[in-house]
Amino acid sequence: MDMKRDYYEDIRLFKSNVVIFWTVVLLIALFTAPLYIDSYNVYLLNIIMVHVILAVGLNILVGSTGQISLGHAGFFAIGAYGTALLMMKFQIPFVFAILIAAFIAAFFGFILGLPALRLEGPYLAIASLGFGLTIMHIIGGMDVFGGRMGVRAPPLDLGIQQLGLTWILKTDVQKYYLILILTILLVVGARNILKTRVGRSFVAIRDSDIAAEVIGVNLTIYKTLAFAVSAFYAGVAGGLFGFVLGFFDPFTFNLILSIMFLVMVVVGGLGAIQGGIMGAALITYLQYDLFKNIAEVPYLGAFLVAVSKQWFTLVGLENFNAMAIGLIMIGIIIFEPLGMFGVWIRLKKYWMTWPF
């Protein structure tokens, strides 16, 4: 049912009218969402979309190229600090500031990509982990970056001050539209990367780097490129994150955050754009919303409170958050290695062949 007859069919953005229809429905829903959801949910959606951008980028690296990174909080931090400081210290307009910051992140991604030429698996994980922690401490140790007391993001001005144009986005809803548009652009961009020569080289490296080299894929270029592209996405996400939050300090970008990013990609589905989107949405929703209010969920909440009183430490139900994320992660790896994307594929097949 998913047969392709030629190359152009493979790289088409929409495979059928049904897909176009649903995409339009989804876009309408997303663009009208602020009309009927409350401001808290708009904030949640903003965070989710920031995480989507990051997860889609991370998935290019982890899922498609097969290189692990535990240092993405570092790129995220570079994006956030870079954008805010470029705007504050050099009065660079937002659009350019976030782009420059993302390119700085990409440059660091390229640097981190160099050891990746020699390192694999756990060793690469250690190297990237070291990178993430180093960035956090360097930023924290220098007064230029606001030190440990953090930085307050400047007003999000879309205009160009030098030309006398100002268009300041103040509310969460206004930021929502900015982030939404960027998210759509970047997700489509990621798809385009993966469907072209570059993307196919990434996948070849993932499947076997020796074989890839033999058929003419330049490992040096494409491995570092994968890191750079992924870091670019993280940089843009970080730049937006700073404005969603309004204030951030170096320890916001800690190791736990890097691990959560990886969890999003693994739970969503490695190597699939939809995987990154679904994983980011699910994990963010669970972490920021459902698990915080789990005690108020009917029946389950009461049950968990009882369990926590009996066996958990003093902290109580909050322990559940980390446990549940861990269990989800283990469960996904054992039962559904393709992640939520795998579930989605099976659901789709089921519906297409229904009632058989």
Add this chain to the structure above:
Amino acid sequence: MKLRKKVLFSSVAVLALLALAITAFAAAPIGFDDKEIRIGQWGPQTGPAAAWGNVARGSKLLFDVVNEEGGIHGRKIKYFIRDDMYNPAQTVAVVKELVERQGVFAFVGGVGAACGMAVKNYLAANKIIWVGPSAAYNDFVFPVNPYLFAVYPLYKDEASILTKYIVEKLKTKKIGMLYQNDGYGKDGLSGVKERLATYKMSLVAEIPVEPTEKDLASQILKLKNSGAETVVMYVNPTAAVISLRTSATIGFKPQWVSSNTLSDYGLMYKITGGLWEGVITGAFAEIVDSKHPLMVKYREAAKRLTPEERWGVFYYAGILFADPLVEALRRVGRNLSTEATLKALNSIKDYQSIGPKITWTEKIHQGTDSVQIHKCGPGASSIMLQDWTANDLATWKK
């Protein structure tokens, strides 16, 4: 056939979406009704700063006691604790959720300067009162934020009071300083220097420490070589433990004096392996086994209601930070409103529970400049050296 199936599926999906959208409609409720007043607090119950999670649980004890006694003018307090894992992004999320979904009237406590800064403007914009952040941070109170009321004494004031004690009571001539290289440590440093200037003295050594440094041998050696008899430290618990252990190894035995952030003797004694004995610290609340009637009352309540909780200084700090709000709500009476509560808070003068006297006015929301001075005795016991003392050099009061 296939088309019909798809239409069916699509309509089900659209209906489901609509249903979801409708449930999301609930309007933000105001913070109280005839039966309850909703109060929230964020605090790291898990994650890197989980050790400070007991502040939020301490406030719970106070509200439980208030509710047992019948509440405030017929209204019970409904209290929400939310874990933010010391991550400002999550602080914003939990605070928005509490304000917009649960309809919270006020916040108390709240660990973490960055976490607080991330929500400060949001709370003010939504006219939500915030009493007693568990951090001394100048940006919280200067310039004055009409909705934010601080209880915690400023580090600079504390350092100044401690230095006065060192010079006048300990009669030390050579004072060294070990300070964390951030706002907290530098505030302490400026307080010490300001006080020493009045005696025409200066520090024999001022040594910065990065918060993450794990080897302090060179810093301690510098202090030793400077001949410091008393060392003031404004550092985090880890750095304090490393400093004391390193000093013990090289045979450097000064009188250590530290800020109230290290005044949890039970904890510090344990993690230094007993080296904490003899250390003098500032304190923002009464000593652990105080005979103060309110301390006795809360200690008994804690034994009864949360027997598994350790009665440590940060646990009852949760009571201290939340208490002025309860007092203000009592003064407001049955006709509750945010404006009335703000008025009551602004009129609080020399109000004292288990901490220093608190005074707030329209113009100044930093409640106090006073600390006690305690000393860690044998077996992690607490000895009071000096009762509540104000900083006569504090400039912000004028």
